[in-house]
Amino acid sequence: MGKITGFMEFGRENADKEAVADRLGHYREFVIDIPEKEVREQGARCMDCGVPFCHNGCPLGNIIPDWNDLVYNAHWREALESLHATNNFPEFTGRICPAPCEEACVLNINDDPVTIEYIEKSIVDRGWTEDWISPEPPTVTTGKSVGVVGSGPAGMAAAQQLRRAGHDVVLYERTDRIGGLLRYGIPDFKMEKHHIDRRVEQMAAEGVVFRTSVNVGVDVSAEDLRRGHDALVMSCGATKPRDLPVDGRELEGVHFAMDFLPQQNRRVAGLAVPDDVALTATGKHVIVIGGGDTGSDCIGTSNRQGAKSVTQLEILARPPDMRTDEMPWPYWPMIYRTSSSHEEGVDRDFAVSTKYLEGEDGRVVALNGVSVNWVSGDNGRPRLEEVEGSEFRLDADLVLLAMGFVGPEQDGILGQLGVEFDERGNIRTGDDRMSSVPGIFAAGDCRRGQSLVVWAIWEGRECARSVDAWLMGESRLPSSPPTAETGGRAI
DSSP, X not given: OOOTTHHHHOOOOOOOBOOHHHHTTOOSOOBOOOOHXXXXXXXXXXXXXXXXXXXXXXXXXXXXXXXXXXXXXXXXXXXXXXXXXXXXXXXXXXXXXXXXHHHTOGGXXXXXXXXXXXXXXXXXXXXXXXXXXXXXXXXXXXXXXXXXXXXXXXXXXXXXXXHHTTOEEEEEOSSSSSOGGGTTTSOTTTSOTHHHHHHHHHHHHHTOEEEOXXXXXXXXXXXXXXXXXXXXXXXXXXXXXXXXXXXXXXXXXXXXXXXXXXXXXHHHTTOOOOTTTOOOOTTSEEEEEOOSHHHHHHHHHHHHTTOSEEEEXXXXXXXXXXXXXXXXXXXXXXXXXXXXXXXXOOEEEESXXXXXXXXXXXXXXXXXXXXXXXXXXXXXXXXXXXXXTOOEEEEOXXXXXXXXXXXOOOSTHHXXXXXXXXXXXXXXXXXXXXXXXXXXXXXXXXXXXXXXXXXXXXXXXXXXXXXXXXXXXSOOSOOOOGGGGTTTOOX
8 A cells, every 4th residue: 555644645636738729739648747756645545445446447457556555655666567567568558548447446435546547657657767678588488389460459468478488479460560559540649659669679579570561361371370370369359340321321521430540640650641542630520420439539630630620429328427326336437528539629419310421422511310319128128219300410521430349350360260259249269268269369359349458458468378378288477366357347
């Protein structure tokens, strides 16, 4: 714990952000660092609670009270070691995790929770500044080879853990750079890409081999992949987006969010975006359909590109401002949240459904929608009911579909390998994360469905342990507490 009376002496202090007008002029991170003295005071707020529910809220089982105490006592390097014991990439989660650990904080019952996520970010950022983070190559190699397909956080975590266990690891990525949606999905203003680059350099020094611009299943056949490795980890994500089945979907100007967001990431990286496929929100009425994180990212990017207006539509009803009896502490509450992108300017509307998209000369010009109510159906499941007379029309030059993802792409390499899928379309695995095909494992969104970066890292670590045990008969790689997968529902 931190200071015994710290939670009574110090209030929660959130990091300031650049003014909206200033941060809209660039794509850099805009959170202003808190002075060290204040970070240590925030660590002092961690209480001597009998059961630290933050462990249960965190999928990784981070040893949060320990590193809060270490930060309070200025033992920063020891705090970094504690942090890395459960999390390969805390600079990722310290920036883009919604912090289920904070919702589960005991102090959150009747006060503001400990600033766990910011303390995590502070620890790892200091580790990089002080050069405390270095490669950890294996001392003994096994002669076994593992191919990891997909370089998002699940694939990166699995690859690093397997290499540290002594296996030869090749990480395959079909785009030109490592990182998956962290690289070409999460905007730079939420996480700059040098954080990924530093980890790639560390992993390369440890002996992980990276093969980018390789579309496995096209450039490398399933047969060659299996022949070249003793085991495979499929960490290819849930990249099949949910579509909008309405008239006008085919109009020019209607695009998936993941056609739009990666282009700006490439521009920030100094990479070219061909004119014939370039998408920008500049001077346009933008409508974002979908109320999640991806939709929020579209809002922040559109405003930085100079959109004329930005509107976000969500089919679900507006969540309550506070917890209700149906979502008690310490579980993740589905409450109304305002992201930094929302702060930058957007009109938000809830409980609305798109009826059709209107076009002129093949281009979208308007969205026609209607308000809806959620009512109980005959089978007890909620169904939509349109509100009579609530039809509306919105000008639209660019419509971005950010309604989530329905699972991995089942054709291509997964079809070639012959793995089975569950009822949700994800790769079916046993508790050991092995698919229906011996020696082929799965981790991350392609196994559990669309989820968070923190879950992906946990998935990669757990999968690596299973692969190591299958190859060697046992594994000394660490495992997160078994309560992590059922705790902190439901995100």
